[in-house]
Amino acid sequence: MxxxxxxxxxxxxxxxxxxxxxxxxxxxxxxxxxxxxxxxxxxxxxxxxxxxxxxxxxxxxxxxxxxxxxxxxxxxxxxxxxxxxxxxxxxxxxxxxxxxxxxxxxxxxxxxxxxxxxxxxxxxxxxxxxxxxIEAMAPLSGRLRFIVLCGPTGSGKTRLLGALADAGAQVLDLEELAAHRGSVLGAHPHASQPSQKMFESRLWDALRRFDPARPVFVEAESKRVGRVHVPDPLMEAIRAGQCLRVETPMQVRVTLLLEEYQHFLADTTQLAEQLAYLAPLHGNKTIAQWLSLVEAGQAGQFVEAMLRSHYDPTYTRSMTRNFPAYGDALSVSITDAGQETFAAAAQGLHGGRQDIG
Incomplete structure (x- = not known):
């Protein structure tokens, strides 16, 4: 037999x-x-x-x-x-x-x-x-060199990660693996988040495939991405990585976010439900003002107001507290929302024309 x-x-x-x-x-x-x-x-x-x-x-x-x-x-x-x-x-x-x-x-x-x-x-x-x-997360994370894309919400970090992947760089896209953009408005419109165990499986599968001799580009994230969290050994390795600041003008950031969050801007009921989570921080009056901008067709003003009042101060505090190398970060400039701009920036980083990695 x-x-x-x-x-x-x-x-x-x-x-x-x-x-x-x-x-x-x-x-x-x-x-x-x-x-x-x-x-x-x-x-x-x-x-x-x-x-x-x-x-x-x-x-x-x-x-x-x-x-x-x-x-x-x-x-x-x-x-x-x-x-x-x-x-x-x-x-x-x-x-x-x-x-x-x-x-x-x-x-x-x-x-x-x-x-x-x-x-x-x-x-x-x-x-x-x-x-x-569980046992492999620490050794797999510890063998890698991370280059951490830093920059406030809307600066194009996720798009730059995608362009880097297209250019042949090693990329760990935490938001893609978690099916969440990592903010109060970050829920994916067409996909539910994986369980914590499934998220860790996706991370394990990605980490085991990376070549330790080459850097891995990753976006600066908080420990929690939606309802899942990044395991401690991986989070520690990322926070110890080299930082690269993505510098993008405010108007370009607004343009990028308007493209990425169309599903929320088209459904004010869903938007109101998510913004309600920010009421303890900013007050009901401010939330109502933000919603009124969207209802009046002034989505760009709404996005800029949220960036200046909520996202930017929160991001600066988080980076200063969690990423020791943030103060010494090199920078890459994103001047417009065109795909060619991101492709050129990715080629510069991956091709070695920037002094990084």
Missing amino acids: KLPRVVPSAEALPDLDQYSAIIDVRSQAEFAEDHIPGAINCPVLDNDERARVGTLYKQVSPFEAKKVGAALVAHNIARHIETQFLGHPKQWHPLIYCWRGGNRSGAMALVLSQIGWKADLVEGGYKAYRREV
Whole structure:
């Protein structure tokens, strides 16, 4: 009988790219909370089935639960083979895992191995993977040199990061990974934020791929990005990095923010809900004045008022407190909102024409 190979997580995780597929056989809810980056979800017990088997286990007996569970697992494995795996060649090499690397993943891996595919099983399952993510965050962060893009809200830091990535630089985009722009108006209009565990998985996957011999560009962020937070070892490594100040005229900043926050400016109800969080800082009268500017079609004046009254003072205090190298930062100038300007700045930084990195 051909058996699946049980691979220690420390061996499997550094070489994830060698596998033809990474298969998470846990339920949809477990998968949605977090999973190994790049994995596909092929539940051998779906959400309702898992609850049903668990209830039988507790209220009737483990034996009755295992009988029902085995029938459901067999049915689901067959369905996955028929709908997803039949077209794969004999050389197909999947990596399979469940919660602890036990019955659910073992069943799937055994069937696939019997067919003739080389199926590997993660020893310890998701729990072992999660432990690796937590333990690896400090060494992965500590081996990298970060160049931190600093500059007040609207200065174009995120666009410059994108231009740097296009130019071939190594970029860690925390806001993209967190699906949030990091401010009171930072919620993404078309995507919900990941769980904290999923955010850490995305960070782990990005950090492990960077070349330590080359700098990594990152935007200066607070520890919290929306409802998720940057792990302490990574935050400490970023704050110890070299700072680069992005200098952008106020009118250009307003233009950039008007483009980025169109969804809020088009929905004053949603905007009012978010601005209400600032009422304890600025008072209801000021919030009402800001909203009246938007309602009167004066969105540019609203953006500038928020920048001068809220974002800029807050940002200056945060940078001075959290980034020791901020006072010695070199600068890069963004003179307009055109993509060519950001591309030229990125080429200058990545190409070595600036004395940085």
